[in-house]
Amino acid sequence: MAARMDLDGRPIKPMTICMIGAGGFIGSHLCEKLMAETPHKVLALDVYNDKIKHLLEPDSLPWAGRIEFHRINIKHDSRLEGLIKMADLTINLAAICTPADYNTRPLDTIYSNFIDALPVVKYCSENNKRLIHFSTCEVYGKTIGSFLPKDSPLRKDPAYYVLKEDTSPCIFGSIEKQRWSYACAKQLIERLIYAEGAENGLDFTIVRPFNWIGPRMDFIPGIDGPSEGVPRVLACFSNNLLRREPLKLVDGGQSQRTFVYIKDAIEAVLLMIENPDRANGHIFNVGNPNNEVTVRQLAEMMTQVYTKVSGEPMLQSPSIDVSSKEFYGEGYDDSDKRIPDMTIINKQLGWNPKTSLWDLLESTLTYQHRTYAEAIKKSMAKPTAS
Template sequence: MARLNLDGKSIPMMSICMIGGGGFIGSHLCEKLVAETNHKAVVVDVSSEKIDHLLDRSLPWAHRIEFHQLNIKSDSRLETLIKSSDLTINLAAICTPADYNTRPLETIYSNFVDSIPVIKYCTENKKRLIHFSTCEIYGKTIGSFLPEEFRKSLLRGEPLKLVDGGKSQRTFLYIKDAIDAVALMIDNPERANGYIFNVGNPDNEVSVKELAALMIKAYAKVSGAPASSMSTVNVSAEDFYGKGYDDSDRRIPDMTFITRQLAWKPRTPLDELLDVTLQYQHRTYSRAIERELSKPSN
């Protein structure tokens, strides 16, 4: 049975060139494309580690996914891959705010300069492009302290660091909700082309300090360790990020346009998001430790 888009039109099979498709967002998007659509994923990245489980040639979608290991900075194959695809999605970027102070030139090259050939090839070959960005384009960064460092601290049994007391407000979006939004952009070009969409979950707003408490509670349930064994510690923004780092206290993404245009709304509440994420991370981390312990000693 043919899949239909929001306007009731049949969705044609597309070959999608996914630059940076081996990363966090890209790997989840690949999973959705091969499992739930008839699109072909042409993945371009320097590593396939996060999508290796999708590349097994015995899988039913084997003919609809391929991986090309290349660096878009200097590889002539990029234009050919874009030219032979119906759509290009650019996910390649340095997107860790702590790096913006410590790796400024690399960030500029990765997020701006290296994207120019991608845009050039799409324009010259009249190919559709979905380009990812962040809410930092609106001014002071919202990205500052995300659960990644909290997650690492919990797994290592270290105190969770609250930058300037953790008073900043943040919103958090479940990756599968985000991927659903991207899938709607892919399948509804007449509604998506030429537009900028905010993708977030305003209902999941929380202070960083409150987030730390929620993550400690969720991780205690997942790991079986007492919550009393986990703690927080205050650090200054300058000590954590480096001198000159600038931050915003609060920014809430406006979902009005994407809801009207693509009928998309985030569905996953924060407590469920944290439970699922920490269950996965604890399981993965435990397996990694078991593998290390099982290795013969030298």
Template sequence: MVVRLDLDGNEIKAIKICMIGGGGFIGSHLCETLMWETNHTVLAIDVYSDKIDHLLQEDTPWANRISFYQANITLDPRVNDFIKDCDLTINLAAICTPADYNTRPLDTIYSNFVDAIPVVKCCSENKKRLMHFSTCEVYGKTLGSYLPADDPRRNEPEFYVLKEDDSPCLYGSIEKQRWSYACAKQLIERLIYGEGAENDLKFTVVRPFNWIGPRMDFIPGVDGPSDGVPRVLACFSTNLLRREPMKLVDGGKSQRTFLYIKDAIKAVMLMIDNPGRANGHIFNVGNPTNEASVKELADVMTEVYSKVTGLPKLPQPTVEVSSLEFYGVGYDDSDRRIPDMNLIQKQLGWNPETSLNDLLEVTLDYQHKTYADSIAQSMNSSKAA
């Protein structure tokens, strides 16, 4: 393999990475890049491995650089030994599907805060570098959302652009249990930041802004529970595959910025390979130019799905549902999420590249090729029953 250089022109030395939650959506893409493009070694820890099984085969050139350890980190004392044995720990493990935040708030808080504490402490006590995955949701709602609907200040960036070292974290009341996830992630960020300040923990915190792409979540009834509710990409993909209308929660007015997973992984790789520039920072990682309301996302997905499959659009591609009906009591929403990109540009020179249209073409092509047959079979067998 050619010598890889960091942003300051120094040779990047191979390191050993302990990747907790390495079998998930982001973990699977990160493992691919680490195996295909670097000499780093990965120990992936997760409850599941199906999304990385293709990397774990014995006859690959990287077979001696990746291993999988099946474990629930809350129940397995060996995790500490693995962290001590590695140069860098990347913690991706979390419950991170909004349908769980208000219906399983305890699991959500334990998973995102309590279960992450021993990982932070082990890194801090053993002077190991930690890269922790937080979320853009720590910002909560925008300042502008508290202004009257016709207030012109809503259009001023300081009322909606989310900046790591400046924007406040604005959540709803405790009854709005949606915010259990954001609050747990905020507290683990504060713990990490405190360990950095008081005990010199070398850390990087990543705040992903709606990273999407192949292998995200699951398709209910095919590779996940039939009553499960994944994140919006997989919900809408399921609807398209089943030829049923996509459900717009509360009209689909909320806005998101969508980042292609492959662009996101480039940002994570820069953080891994440039500790001097990434340590001590909390980074927004998103694509401010790919903003769409959920309704607009549904419209683009309708067009793109029709283009990649050749299937006609449904006469009624979307229906509106209330959040109470869709998520139950205690749901609330982030109104808008535009990341400020100055810090990541300055420290790492990273910029996203892929448009929403292009990333959806790749992703929906993948969804169709991966799931269309299984969906057709499951729909036929339920018709026959």
């Protein structure tokens, strides 16, 4: 492999990366990229490895020996500090990050996103190891514009809704709205990491992903996850399309999101990994401001794309409305709109997303159809126990 150069034209030295949560959606894509395109070594920590099995076996893979899986629950495993010490860089992805859990399992959510991340930050700081920590765009909460009167012309002014790392406030709902337990825990761990940087010189980068989506995201209920489980919207809608049932629009599907293709977003993470001088001390929004839709529009587009890639006819009523209380239970609330400001990541790393929403849905739904359609047909054909 020819020597890789950083953005300042210097050769990049091979490094060892301790990746916690490597078996998840983002981790699996990051491991794939690191194995295929770089000489770096990965210590992959997770409780599951199904999504990275194709990288671990067989032993004849070209990157054999550069990726090692360690089945570790970071809540209680004394091997954690040793693995962080062995690495040059730690990337922490481990978290509970599905909204259906935030208001129904708020304690697990807070523990997972704050308490369990504390030793990781502490070991990095004490051992002078660099840390890339995954936070979330949810730390911004609601937009300032959402509090303006419905007919206010200011709602159209970007100053009232574009989310900027260094100036936007974090606006959450009341404590009874336990949806915000996740965002609040993520905000506090961000503040702690920032403080470790300021007081103890920790080299850190914080990533705020804005709805990264693509293959291997979450699970399909009843196929590779619990039948009653509620994954994030891409998997919920994929499941509905695969089962030929209407897509459920929570509270009218009026919330807006910007979706970025996982493969574009992983390019940004690789730039952070390989350009520490440009990434350390920064918080980065990583999203695609050009891919904004309401959830209703997302449902319509996914229905059209799925019809194209599966060759199956569209349902007569492709969507139905459900209340958030019915869908998520008591204490749910929502982010109204999420447009990332891209100034900082652009200036520091020169990164820009490339893939349009239609194109990313086309490749993702092709994958979903190829991976799950047969299994769903079989499971639906099974007689149910009476």
